Amino acid sequence: MKLVIDANIPAADACFGSFGVLHRLPGREIRAADIRDADALVVRSITQVNQALLAYSQVRFVGTCTIGTDHIDLAYLAERNIGFASAPGCNAEAVVDYVLSSLLTVSEREGWRLLERTVGIVGAGNVGSRLKGRLQALGVEVLVCDSPRAEQEGEGDFVALDTLIERCNVICLHTPLVKQGPHATYQLLNAQRINELAPGTVLLNAGRGDCIDGLALRSRLAGKGDLTAVLDVWEDEPGIDAGLRDLVALATPHIAGHSLDGKLRGSWMIQQALAEQLGQSSATPFSELCPPPALSTLTLQRALPVEEALRLCVRAVYDVRRDHDALQRQVLHEGLAKGFDRCRVQYPLRREFATLSVTLEKDAVALQRPLQAAGFQVHCV
Template identity: 25%
Template sequence: MPKVWIADKMSSRAIEVFKARNIEVDYKPGLSDEEKLSIVGDYDAIAVRSSTTLKGELLEAAKRVKVIGRAGIGVDNVDVEGCSRRGIVVMNTPFGNTITTAELAVAHIVAAARMIPQASESTKAGKWEKSRFMGMELTGKKAGVIGAGNIGAIVCDRLKGLHMSVFVYDPFISDERASAMGVTKVETVAELAETVDILTIHVPLLAATRNLINADIIGRMKKGSILVNCARGGIVDEDALYDACASGHLRAAALDVFATEPARENRLFELDNISCTPHIGASTNEAQENVAVQVAEQMADYLLSGVVSNAVNVPSLTQEEQRLLAPYLLLAERMGSFIGQTMKPGYSRVKVSFEGKAASINRKPLINVILQGLLSQSMEEVNAVNAGMLAKDRGIDISETGSDSSDHFATLIKLEVEGDEGVRTVSGTLFDERRPRLVNIDTCEVEIAPVGNLIFFQNEDKPGVIASIGAVLADAGINIGDFRLGRREDTGSAVALIQVDTPPSQDVLDRMSELRHVLEVRYAELGDM
């Protein structure tokens, strides 16, 4: 009988789930480090929240552990890489908090519009300032939602229920998906800011989203509008927000998250038109119960039948499977990453074709790493296990085909992605069954190793293009490591892939785009082999 240790405080429903599945469970939260070390070796699985840190000595002592379950989203307290090396599956519960976090955002919107926190404080102080608290009616107003994932999509639905017009910025949803949601998709955050009366944020904190809402974006918002952030601290420039609220440019702001937490001191607290809560997005009885039940069910499924749900690390493979799949996995990830960086998001369809030897191997991991490469440019915590689920959540149709034969190669993978920008294709093969190569891009034969800094461009097949491209790179002091060309005789167009020693700046790419006969310039960083 498998044995589970619940190491942190958790709803008793988790215990009930394990016992109902005939799994032995010990509920022992709050132990000292010495006590944890003395018992951790007795368990096949550990369920945690955020208090217990499963790293270093404690993880090393967990000799029997096969699965770790985190009742919540973040796994910062677990050494995921160390678990992967040892074949330990790490699971989280990404959906248990979605509704409660979405509801908090809507509550903040309503409270900010009607000045409820300020009116409550005034009334309790013995005042009766009816004329001071003149609110904003939400019906008929325009709401802007940044990020239409699990939480953002629920917020959109709730705001529509308040009879608001909802506009969305999310580069990962297609026009078709936006239409199905009943929202209007916009192309930039700036456009969204200029359009709406209320702006609410539901994206992860990544390099691309840090200070996404900066002084420029806040300045573009309508005078008298409202900003709400229940996502992550650091997405909003707090200094810029302070200035906008202090000057009266923004009517109000509401925050559940801060750049530094716990936020015991913050200059934003000085302003009466900024309402704050202490990161309570997941703090409801229902949410706490949901994540406890969900993590227990997932762990039980894995312990009893090997079913993996919401894992944040790639399941372990046998040595033989790893040996066979390793070069294919690298090729597949690089193909997905190449399209993810050379085609703007808003994908609606992904089709993968396996030909020759590629059709006879385990294709599921290859599909997953293709989607991982495609989505990982702007998505938080996407990996080879959850990429398929995240793609389907975004309304992306995924299909695959297999054929035992291939026209030119012993093994071949073809990837076709359709989205708001149209269709982009890339094909890849293995030389000597181990060296990945891209061999066809947008129906044009061109061969190069998917490695390093790649500039991809399409152009009219006219004299002088290559020389002018080279001149731009030379002026920027960028050395060319490899230069591969392909031509389409029937259309009079050509493509090229340039491997450069150093990443080009956006200015360099813009200068290349402006050259005569150049149709498109894109850039991808694909890493080392």
């Protein structure tokens, strides 16, 4: 059995080596000729899997080690009776870590408290629901917009998008890209809605770049300059808008979910799906794929202000400023598109908040609830 696999997928040998011969290629460079005699294709989000790629191949299984599927022509796979699996939720915890690191960084720069803000979450899937849970556990007021779920479940737990825009001073987008239909998310934040954002609003997008009208956002930032934008996803990746990148507070190259834990979880989930399609048992438990973290414990011997303690622990595991700075450096060296992809290919090791155990001594035990709410393991002595 021949498997063509994105070269950036971790633990490929451990997860897929038992199935057959692995051929690793950079995700953007996988072409029809490369998979003509392949039996399975395993990708991440940057490979467009469609008729043009698969028409003359013998591929019987496609797996994407990501939560999103807008890079996959699902209708074509169904027409060809090609098995398919994605990894929903594999990196959701990592994306929530990214959001908290970003909001704590922006609040520190601008001099406001996250715990006093009203956060609007657009999209209540794996990421949005986890973000809501962590923020509410911290005591943050949260409103959620998810029109498909509101239609199915009733509007009790959801608000309309325009209501969310009116009432929230932090807005986080975590929607899939849906281009057509009653719940389309393409340019969900169009020019009109961007213009309606109140001065001082923080807009964070870690969902899909095409859900925001980038030109309208750039115009608002360049003109009034009264918004704070944090963008991890962009229109036209990797050739992103240089003008917009220069105007946002934090610009990162689609890496919000790029924790080692999330990537390994994605590989493992696709391994399970492929084994099931082949009628085989999977012999690799997920626990065996995860190495111990470089920093496993941290001790606080006295109390700190809550958000100061959160920043300390968050940055011990993941500091979003590193990724912002890395993109700026790589773009200077290689240009936008190559620099963007270089940051993704050479992304440094990153773990999730849950891998850090925080020990609290003396009066620091008062920090137990907020640190647990943020996602850390906490022990009081």
